[in-house]
Amino acid sequence: MKFTDRCPATWKELQDYVALFLNQSGYRAVSPCTIDTVRGKVEVDVLVESPDELVKRIVCECKFWNSSVPKEKVHAFRTVVQDSGASLGLLISQAGFQSGAIEAANLSNVRLMTWNEFTDIIADKWTLTRLKQLKKESVPLSEYTSSLHFPFDNLKDEDVGRYLKACDKYRPLRTTCWEITRKDLKENDSLTDFWYKGSEFTTIESYLNFLSDQVTAGLKEFGEILANSNIIIPPERLEKSYGYIYMSL
Template structure:
């Protein structure tokens, strides 16, 4: 299954999607962004901060052109990257690069990417972060389904049937949220293929978005109940350990 089926349909769409994928992957991305350089202020398409990585600052330039990017644009972008103190510059081009542009980027801190190769750069971190979000919601839902700790008998007569129906209807999605691994997503394992939600999904992104939506809807219902879990963080370490042990 492909990572995503989404393709930018305009320059702004390319710019916005680049920032969106970087944000979900765990970076701080702003688009557009005005930055300071030694020559004054410059507006860049996407400015990325990565405080916990070796590369702390990344500048992205988005080229939704119908022709390959020439070397002059690479030279100009290299200057901006250097003048603002960024450790890395990335150009994302719709139609690739002229041979001179590829040569101009050699031995520099500028990477030349297409939309597809950019997605490959961020895919692993995107999936890691999205999966962790899914598993965090799953852990919270499991608190409400815990028959030993959750005091469902204290719910009102109106709440209890809604609680039971909600817990029953979410069983399949809780199983996926707890047990699905990155390797299942990347390899299309037999385990994940037995779930209807996965079978109906067009991409890994689509599947995780749909699973997140189902879990969030359920959590919203449960968190509005008058009775709260006695140990709200009980299952968080369980899902964290499972994620670490299986990847």
């Protein structure tokens, strides 16, 4: 399954999508952003703060041009990256780069890439980060749908039927969120019905976003049932499950 089907149609979409994917991959990206350099203030398309110990700051420049980027633009961008103290510069071009631009970036801390190359590079980290979030978000569903753990006898009569319907609806979702891995997502051209409504999706991004939305809806539904029946699930019951959520990544 491919990572995404997003294709920027404007310069703003290009830099917004770059910032979005970086933020969702665990970085802190701001677009646009005015930064200080040794030559004064400069506005960059995307400024990225990285949790990595070695690469702390990344500057991104996005070119939504009809023609390939020339070497002069690479030289100018290299200066901004160097003068800002950034560890890495990403120059992302919709139309590619001239041969001189590629030579100008060689042996520097500037990387040149097309939109497709950027999504290929970010796909694995994005998928890993989103899977971790999804598995953590779905922890309460394990308690709510468990016949062994849920205090079924404490439900009000009016909530019993609603609760059972919610369990039937969200148990397959809970199973998918806990068991699906990056390998499952990447190696299947299309996800089968073994995964919760997986056959309806063609990209990893759209499917994981859908699962996250479904988890939110499920937690809301169970939350309303719990509140109506005055049931409180002790937080420590959920905390015991957190240690197992990353076993399948």
